[in-house]
Amino acid sequence: MRVLPPLPNDITSRPQSQRVAALAMLPLFWSLKGKRVVVAGGSDAAAWKAELLAACGAEVHVYAPRTELGEIFRDLIARGAAHECGRFVHNGEVWHPGIFQGAAIAIADCDEDVEAEAFFNAARACGVPVNVIDKPAYCQFQFGSIVNRSPVVVAISTDGAAPILAQAIRRRIETLLPPAIKSWASIAQAIRERVNARLQPGAARRSFWERFVDRAFLDTPEEGVETRLMAELERLAAPRPAVARVTIVGAGPGDAELLTLKAVRALQAADIILYDEQISNDILELARREAKRILVSDQRGDGRVMALAKTGKRVVRLQSGNPAPAAATREEASRLGKLGIAVEIIPGVDAEHHAPAVAAAETCPADPAAAWGTTRAANL
Known part of the structure; x- marks a missing residue:
């Protein structure tokens, strides 16, 4: 089979088509099953971190004199870990530089910055990732808000900027994910x-x-x-012949929130997406990460739609506006249909239908409750 020559934008895409926007933090899901971890301090905050680590199957070594262990921590150690492999080992002494050898991570609750800095430096000297609770300057990683449907785990972070927002997002997600x-x-x-x-x-x-x-x-x-x-x-x-099909998706006026649910599903199922210059990165972000993205310059996708569809790949032609009523779209669908390629057209929101609603929202006085909520959210 003849290999199609790559377009220039297949190799060097425009900046707008980058697949991942800037991230404040790198989200990681790290297995601690059977690993030794260190928790220094006997406070309630330290107890919560210790419980979380043990719930992941870690062997949690707690360094704090018995007299400094809070009631929550004592109850936690007596109750044991939620994970069958997790456990607590209480060392009735304050932490010291010798405790970090072989540890996967180290957590501490330190009242003073001097102690926090000492703990941070000692852990780093042994190559152990470290977090000092509520002291961002001495943290190499952060804990997010968690939705636990293990093995499904969702973590939310605001990079420490708005913990209350992260908690609100977690509550929303909790309602969306059924226990099943x-x-x-x-x-x-x-x-x-x-x-x-x-x-x-x-x-x-x-x-x-x-x-x-x-x-x-x-x-x-x-x-x-x-x-x-x-x-x-x-x-x-069971073996089945490949079906050549193309989905023409209307992106509407450019706002990702105005895409139809059917359009989002098409993007998430696509193997190849051909898009034009007017498509925003916010819309492209809704596609599968694995989907190949090709910037095209004309309504017919530079003649590549047919050849790509014949390979059996799920091809999406993503166009700005609403391509459904356009003569060019009907012509393309007819042309592909004659070649044995099934075509589905998913309309986009018309800009002229969207504009009056936006104008009304901008000119109508907001209701007091909504205004209070907006002001309150801005202050969090």
């Missing part, structure tokens, strides 16, 4: 290797997991669900 997600995630963990063995990377495997996810947000897993999932797996594994 925990069970579905465990099922996914159990069948993952079988799915990967039967389905090669590509449309079939992604289709299986997309249907799995749809179920996870609708139902509680019932008895025998794994058997039914395996039957669906075998059906998808």
Whole structure:
């Protein structure tokens, strides 16, 4: 098969099409199962961090004289860890430089900056990542707000700028994630290797997991669900001819929040996205990270849509505005249809329909409760 020559923007994309915007912090999910960690101090804050570490399966070595252990910490040590591999080891002495050898991470609650700096430097000297509670100058990493549906874990960080905002976001996410997600995630963990063995990377495997996810947000897993999932797996594994199809998606006036749910789903399912100059990075951010993005310069996608669709990839032609009523869109759909390529058109929001609503929002007096909420949020 002839290989298509790369466009210049396939190699050096414009700055607007970068895949990841600037990050204040790098989010990491770090396994501590069976690892030795250090917690210095007996305060309630230190107890919370120790409980969190032990819940991850860590062996938590606590350094604090018995008289300095708060009631919460004493109860925690007596109760034990939530994780079967986690445990607490209380050392009835203050911390010293010899405690860091072999530790995965080190946490301390220090009243004075002098002690915080000493703990920070001692941990770093041993190559141990360190966090001194409520003292950002002596932290190499931070703890975020957590939504726990383990093995699904969601962490939220505001880089220390607005902890109350992180807590509010966590509460919102808690309401969105049904408790059954925990069970579905465990099922996914159990069948993952079988799915990967039967389905090669590509449309079939992604289709299986997309249907799995749809179920996870609708139902509680019932008895025998794994058997039914395996039957669906075998059906998808059966050889089938590749279907050439293209989805033309309208991006509307450029605001990512105005994309339709169907448009977002198309972007998240795409293997290849051809987009024009007017598409914002906020909209491209909604696509799968793995999707190849190609900047094109004309309405027909530089003639590449047909060739890409014939490979069996899910191709999305992302256009600004609402392409549905445009004559050029109908012409392109007709042309591709004659070549045996199925075409779906997802309309975008018309700018003229959106503008009056924006104008009304800007000119109408806000209701007092909403205004109070806006002012309060700005002050957090």
